[in-house]
Amino acid sequence: MRIQFFSTCLVDTFFPETGEAALRLLRRFGVEVAYPKEQTCCGKPPHSGGYTHEARKAAEHFLSVFDGADPIVIPSGSCASMIKNHYPELFKDNPRLLEKARKTAERTYELTQFLVHVLNAHEAGLKGTGRITYHASCQLTRELSVKEEPLLLLNSLQGAEFVSLPHADRCCGFGGIFMARQPEISVALAEEKAATIRNTNADTVTGCDHGCLMNIHDALRRRGDNVAVKHIAQVLAEGL
Amino acid sequence: MSSSREAITFRANVQKALRDPMLREAIKRATDTFVTKRTEGIASLPMEEWREKASTIRMKVLDNLPQYVEQFCASAERAGAKVYQAVDAESARRTVAGILEDRGVKKVVKAKSMVTEEIHLNPCLQERGIDVLETDLGEYIVQLAAEAPSHILAPAIHKTREQIGKLFAEKLGVDYSDDPTVLTRVARNVLRTEFLTADAGITGAPFAVADTGSLVIFTNEGNGRMVTTVPRLHVAVLTIEKLLPSVTDLPSFVRLLPRSATGQMLSSYVSVITGPRKPGDFTGADELHIVLLDNGRWEILKGEYREILKCIRCSACLNVCPVYRAIGGHAYDSTYPGPMGIVLTALLEGMERAHPVLDATTLCGACVDACPVKVPLVRLLCRLREASVEEGFAPLLEKRGMSAYGAVVSSPVMFAFGQTLARIFWPFAQKLSGYGPMSRIPRPVARAFRRRML
Numbered sequence: 001m002r003i004q005f006f007s008t009c010l011v012d013t014f015f016p017e018t019g020e021a022a023l024r025l026l027r028r029f030g031v032e033v034a035y036p037k038e039q040t041c042c043g044k045p046p047h048s049g050g051y052t053h054e055a056r057k058a059a060e061h062f063l064s065v066f067d068g069a070d071p072i073v074i075p076s077g078s079c080a081s082m083i084k085n086h087y088p089e090l091f092k093d094n095p096r097l098l099e100k101a102r103k104t105a106e107r108t109y110e111l112t113q114f115l116v117h118v119l120n121a122h123e124a125g126l127k128g129t130g131r132i133t134y135h136a137s138c139q140l141t142r143e144l145s146v147k148e149e150p151l152l153l154l155n156s157l158q159g160a161e162f163v164s165l166p167h168a169d170r171c172c173g174f175g176g177i178f179m180a181r182q183p184e185i186s187v188a189l190a191e192e193k194a195a196t197i198r199n200t201n202a203d204t205v206t207g208c209d210h211g212c213l214m215n216i217h218d219a220l221r222r223r224g225d226n227v228a229v230k231h232i233a234q235v236l237a238e239g240l
Numbered sequence: 241m242s243s244s245r246e247a248i249t250f251r252a253n254v255q256k257a258l259r260d261p262m263l264r265e266a267i268k269r270a271t272d273t274f275v276t277k278r279t280e281g282i283a284s285l286p287m288e289e290w291r292e293k294a295s296t297i298r299m300k301v302l303d304n305l306p307q308y309v310e311q312f313c314a315s316a317e318r319a320g321a322k323v324y325q326a327v328d329a330e331s332a333r334r335t336v337a338g339i340l341e342d343r344g345v346k347k348v349v350k351a352k353s354m355v356t357e358e359i360h361l362n363p364c365l366q367e368r369g370i371d372v373l374e375t376d377l378g379e380y381i382v383q384l385a386a387e388a389p390s391h392i393l394a395p396a397i398h399k400t401r402e403q404i405g406k407l408f409a410e411k412l413g414v415d416y417s418d419d420p421t422v423l424t425r426v427a428r429n430v431l432r433t434e435f436l437t438a439d440a441g442i443t444g445a446p447f448a449v450a451d452t453g454s455l456v457i458f459t460n461e462g463n464g465r466m467v468t469t470v471p472r473l474h475v476a477v478l479t480i481e482k483l484l485p486s487v488t489d490l491p492s493f494v495r496l497l498p499r500s501a502t503g504q505m506l507s508s509y510v511s512v513i514t515g516p517r518k519p520g521d522f523t524g525a526d527e528l529h530i531v532l533l534d535n536g537r538w539e540i541l542k543g544e545y546r547e548i549l550k551c552i553r554c555s556a557c558l559n560v561c562p563v564y565r566a567i568g569g570h571a572y573d574s575t576y577p578g579p580m581g582i583v584l585t586a587l588l589e590g591m592e593r594a595h596p597v598l599d600a601t602t603l604c605g606a607c608v609d610a611c612p613v614k615v616p617l618v619r620l621l622c623r624l625r626e627a628s629v630e631e632g633f634a635p636l637l638e639k640r641g642m643s644a645y646g647a648v649v650s651s652p653v654m655f656a657f658g659q660t661l662a663r664i665f666w667p668f669a670q671k672l673s674g675y676g677p678m679s680r681i682p683r684p685v686a687r688a689f690r691r692r693m694l
Contacts, residue, residue: 007689007690007693011689012659012688012689012690013659013662013684013685013688013689014681014682014684014685015685015689016685016687016688016689016692019689019692019693020689020692035693037652037690037693037694038652039652039690040648040649040650040651040652040655041645041649041655043649045645046642046645046646047622048603048622048625049625049629049634049638049642050598050622050624050625050626050627050628050629050630050634051626051629051634051642051645051646052626052629053646054642054643054645054646054649057646057649057650058645058649058650060650061649061650138602138603138604138605138606139605142604142605142606142608142609143605169606170562170606171562171602171604171606173562173602174602175601175602175603175604176603177638178599178601178602178603179677179680180638180676180677181599181635181638182254182563182599182600183676183677183680184254184255184258185254185258185563185566185567185600186602186677187680188258188566189562189563189566189602192566214680214681214682215680218680218681
C-alpha cells in the first residue's frame with residue numbers, strides 16, 4: 001500500500017523526530033510512504049485567526065501538491081480536520097476546487113485513524129515502556145470524532161501502562177492563534193492541564209497534535225515537571 | 241493582539257480575573273458541578289435525537305418568524321394580554337416605564353431576565369422613581385453588590401458563599417454566616433415582604449408559544465410564580481426569537497433546557513401563563529402586558545449568523561467553555577458572556593465594541609457538543625473572526641505576519657527559507673516577547689523534516 005505523508009508545518013519546523021517516528025511506524029506495516037516535497041502548511045493557522053485569504057492560498061497549494069488517489073496520512077488532528085472539514089467550506093464558491101477538496105477530504109486520515117482502521121495496528125502487539133497518559137486534542141476529538149483510536153493503540157502497547165487523564169478532552173489552551181492573542185488565558189489553561197497530568201503520576205504524556213503538546217510541554221517545564229511529552233507516533237514507534 | 245481601546249479594556253479585565261483566585265475557584269467549582277450533573281443526567285438519554293428535534297423546531301421558527309410573531313400577538317391578545325412591539329432598547333424601556341407609570345406603580349419585583357439586562361431596564365425605572373427588586377436569589381445577590389450578572393443562568397456564580405455571607409451581613413444587617421441554607425432563608429424573608437407589597441412584577445420568558453399566546457417561565461426558587469401572581473400587574477419583556485410554534489413543541493424544550501443548564505431533569509417550577517387572571521381563576525395577575533422586542537433580531541435573521549437565534553439561553557456553552565471557566569463572565573463586559581455571548585455581542589453591539597472578545601475562544605468546540613439546539617458556534621465564531629480581519633480590526637504585527645505567510649505558503653523554497661530565517665531570529669524574538677507566545681515555542685530545528693526527506 002502507498003500513502004502520501006503530510007508532515008505538517010509544526011513537525012517539519014520543530015519536531016522532525018515525530019515525522020521520522022511516523023514513517024518508521026507506517027513502514028513497519030508494509031506501507032510505502034511518499035513524501036511530496038512541495039508541501040508546506042495546510043492553512044490552519046490563518047484559518048483560525050480569520051485570515052481566509054491566506055488560508056485559501058495554503059489550501060489551494062495543498063490540493064495541488066497532494067494530487068492522486070493514495071490515502072493522505074497526517075500526524076495531527078487539527079490539520080487533518082482542516083482538510084477534511086474546512087477545505088470544502090473554503091471552496092464552496094469554486095466548483096472545480098470544491099470537487100477536488102471533497103475528493104481529497106475523503107482520502108485524508110489522521111495518523112491514528114489510519115493505524116487503527118486501515119492497518120489494524122492496535123492488534124499488532126506493539127511494544128512500549130513506562131506509564132503513559134493521553135491528552136485528547138480538540139479538533140481530533142470533536143471535529144474528526146477520533147476518540148477511541150488513540151486509546152486502542154496506547155492500551156495495546158505491551159510493556160507500557162496506560163493511565164487515563166481526567167478531563168482529557170478539555171482544551172489545553174493552545175488554540176493556534178489564541179495563544180498569541182490571549183497569552184495569559186492560554187497559560188492559565190495550560191497550567192491546569194499540566195497539574196492534571198502531574199496528578200496521574202505518568203512519566204509520559206502523549207497526544208496526536210504537536211500544537212497542544214508544545215503548549216503542555218511549556219507549562220510542565222515552567223512548573224518544574226520533567227514528565228516526558230511525546231507525540232503518539234513517537235510513543236508507538238519506540239519499541240520498533 | 242489589537243491595541244484598540246476595547247482590546248486594552250478586555251485584556252485588563254482578563255488579567256484582573258486571572259489574578260483573582262477566589263473568583264476562579266468559585267467559577268470552576270460551579271461550572272464543574274453543572275457540567276458533571278449534565279453529563280450524568282443525559283448519559284442514558286437519546287440526546288442526539290432530542291437535540292435534532294429541538295434544532296429543527298427552532299429552525300422552523302426562524303424560517304417563519306413573521307408569521308409566528310403575528311400569530312403570537314393575536315393569540316395573546318385573545319387570551320386577554322396586551323402586546324406591544326418594540327424595535328429597540330429605548331422603545332422597550334419607554335413602553336415598560338409607560339405601563340408602570342400609567343398605573344402609579346412604585347415598586348416592582350422582577351424574576352430573572354437577561355433581556356431586561358440587555359436593554360438596561362432597571363436603571364431606567366429607578367431614574368423614574370420606581371423601586372426595582374430582583375427576586376432570583378443570584379440576581380438579588382448581584383443587585384445587592386451593585387454588580388451585573390456574570391452568567392446568564394447563575395448570575396452570582398463568581399461569588400463564594402463566604403463573600404455572599406459578608407455581603408448580606410453588611411447590606412442587610414444580619415449576622416455573618418456562610419451556610420447556604422441560612423443565607424437563602426435571609427433572602428427569602430426579605431423577598432417575601434417585597435412580593436406582598438409590590439405593585440407590579442416584571443419577567444422575561446425563555447419561551448413564548450405562538451398558537452396559544454402563552455409565556456413559559458422556569459424557576460428553581462418559585463420566585464417566578466410569586467412575581468407573576470402576587471402583584472396585580474405583570475409585564476413580560478421578551479425578544480421575538482423566543483417563540484415556539486405550538487404548545488405541543490413545549491415538551492421538547494421543557495426536558496432539554498434544565499438538563500442542559502444544570503443537569504436537572506426539570507426545573508422546580510415551570511409556569512405556563514396564558515393571559516391575565518380570568519373570572520374564577522385562583523391565580524394570575526389582573527393585567528398582563530407583553531413587550532415583544534426586536535433589538536436587532538430581524539437584522540440578524542436576514543444574515544449568515546441567523547442560527548445564533550436558535551439559542552435558548554441554557555448556558556451549557558458557558559459551563560463547558562474553558563475560557564469562560566478561567567476568566568468568568570464579567571471579563572467579557574457584555575450582557576451575554578461565553579461562546580453564545582461572544583456571537584450575540586458582536587451582532588448586537590457591533591465589531592468595534594466586540595472584536596476583542598472574539599479572541600476569548602480557543603475554538604475547542606466543547607460548546608458545539610453541549611448545545612441542545614445545535615447552534616454551530618465554532619463556525620459562527622470563525623466567520624466573525626474573518627469579518628473582524630476584513631473590517632480591519634486585526635493587530636498590525638499579526639497582519640504583517642499573515643501576509644508574509646501568504647507570500648511563502650505556495651512556494652516550498654521560500655517556505656524553507658522562512659524556516660531558516662525563523663531559526664536565526666528566534667532567540668532575539670524570544671527575548672523581546674517576554675512571557676509571550678514566542679517564548680513558549682521552541683526554536684526551529686537546524687535540519688527541518690523536509691531536508692531530512694531530500
